[in-house]
Amino acid sequence: MTPNKETVKTIVDTVNVKVMVMIRPRLGDFVYNREEINLMITDIIHFRSMGVEGFLLGALNSDKTLNMDAIKKVSMPPVIKPFMSICLGKKHQNQRKH
Numbered sequence: 001m002t003p004n005k006e007t008v009k010t011i012v013d014t015v016n017v018k019v020m021v022m023i024r025p026r027l028g029d030f031v032y033n034r035e036e037i038n039l040m041i042t043d044i045i046h047f048r049s050m051g052v053e054g055f056l057l058g059a060l061n062s063d064k065t066l067n068m069d070a071i072k073k074v075s076m077p078p079v080i081k082p083f084m085s086i087c088l089g090k091k092h093q094n095q096r097k098h
Contacts, residue, residue: 001027002043009050018053023074030060032070040074 001024012019023043025036032040037059044055059070 001025002040005046005050008047008052012051019051020054020056021047021052023055023057030058031062031067032059037070037073044074 001022003021008019008021023040024030025032025039025043040057047055057071057074059067059074061067
């Protein structure tokens with residue numbers, strides 16, 4: 001789950017390394033609805049304002065394929081800086097070949 005903002009702020013203010021935060025609005029699967037996607041965007045914007053350098057996230061469709069629409073929406077500037085990279089699993093790499 002996404003860590004609380006106070007904990008992240010303490011870490012960013014204390015350490016001298018780039019901090020990355022996992023963005024995950026709830027336990028369970030990675031099939032998120034519109035409200036959860038919007039919460040992810042809000043969290044990313046807030047964490048960026050605190051000095052977080054990068055984010056780890058993912059989203060799936062109900063058929064367990066990557067939800068690229070959701071990932072693109074959450075990854076669009078100004079939400080995530082252009083240097084962010086998304087690691088895709090083998091299942092998605094195979095999907096891209098078809």
